[in-house]
Amino acid sequence: MKTLLHMDDVHAYYGAAHILQGLSLRVDEGERVALIGRNGVGKTTTVNTLMGIARLGSGEIRLDGTLVRKALPYTPAQFQIAIVPQGRCIIANLTIEENLLLGSASRRSGPWNLREIYRLFPILKERARTPGTALSGGQQQMLAIGRALMANPRLMILDEPTEGLAPVIVDQLADTLNQVTHQGTAILLIEQNLGLVARTTARYYAVEKGRITTSGAVDPANLNELHSHIAV
Numbered sequence: 001m002k003t004l005l006h007m008d009d010v011h012a013y014y015g016a017a018h019i020l021q022g023l024s025l026r027v028d029e030g031e032r033v034a035l036i037g038r039n040g041v042g043k044t045t046t047v048n049t050l051m052g053i054a055r056l057g058s059g060e061i062r063l064d065g066t067l068v069r070k071a072l073p074y075t076p077a078q079f080q081i082a083i084v085p086q087g088r089c090i091i092a093n094l095t096i097e098e099n100l101l102l103g104s105a106s107r108r109s110g111p112w113n114l115r116e117i118y119r120l121f122p123i124l125k126e127r128a129r130t131p132g133t134a135l136s137g138g139q140q141q142m143l144a145i146g147r148a149l150m151a152n153p154r155l156m157i158l159d160e161p162t163e164g165l166a167p168v169i170v171d172q173l174a175d176t177l178n179q180v181t182h183q184g185t186a187i188l189l190i191e192q193n194l195g196l197v198a199r200t201t202a203r204y205y206a207v208e209k210g211r212i213t214t215s216g217a218v219d220p221a222n223l224n225e226l227h228s229h230i231a232v
């Protein structure tokens with residue numbers, strides 16, 4: 001089994017602020033993994049370190065087995081890792097279709113193309129020529145996921161995709177993620193919504209103060225242990 005993402009004892013900084021303090025995690029091909037933790041513990045910084053937005057001080061990052069010496073914003077894409085960023089980052093003056101096509105810049109062959117994404121999210125097809133920001137929050141999240149899938153990634157990292165979404169939309173999101181992982185794409189799901197974690201992932205890491213404090217199997221019948229890492 002190939003390891004797509006491996007962070008080992010990573011220390012990362014914004015300027016002098018020491019945010020990741022020895023964080024280690026791995027995601028193998030086809031795996032469904034959650035990264036949970038309270039606000040401000042370093043979840044987004046974990047993603048930002050893969051893109052060189054936060055500075056790697058010490059420790060190792062390996063993408064698909066390759067040691068990354070200097071991460072840049074497009075580094076994950078070079079290893080077929082697609083990121084659905086927190087806040088979605090839809091480009092306002094591009095249409096929905098243009099936003100989707102942006103995702104195909106680092107495309108490899110695979111099941112996902114415009115037609116399949118429109119099949120998954122029919123609303124995006126109906127609104128293809130309208131600006132991306134004309135969509136509701138849930139629809140924008142679909143667009144951000146569709147854009148990531150256009151690359152046919154081997155690993156998709158989603159940073160708090162349920163933020164601000166109604167429960168019925170979260171249900172749709174769970175179905176979508178299960179379809180995606182069923183195709184063999186691995187996911188690293190950063191979430192505080194444990195319902196989504198329980199329905200879409202098999203293993204979790206809990207972050208506190210920039211490091212992993214607990215990890216294990218996700219047991220949908222008993223989320224108490226996971227909940228202790230989120231509740232204040």
Ligand SMILES: Nc1ncnc2c1ncn2[C@@H]1O[C@H](COP(=O)(O)OP(=O)(O)OP(=O)(O)O)[C@@H](O)[C@H]1O
Pocket residue numbers: 014017019037038039040041042043044045046086160
């Ligand atoms: N650009 C930045 N410069 C300096 N500090 C930052 C920057 N971005 C985030 N931080 C700080 O780094 C810490 C970790 O932030 P991070 O965004 O990784 O948290 P998070 O776990 O993703 O939280 P949330 O669940 O609220 O998204 C916080 O204390 C935050 O204030």
Ligand SMILES: [Mg+2]
Pocket residue numbers: 043044045086159160
């Ligand atoms: Mg965050």
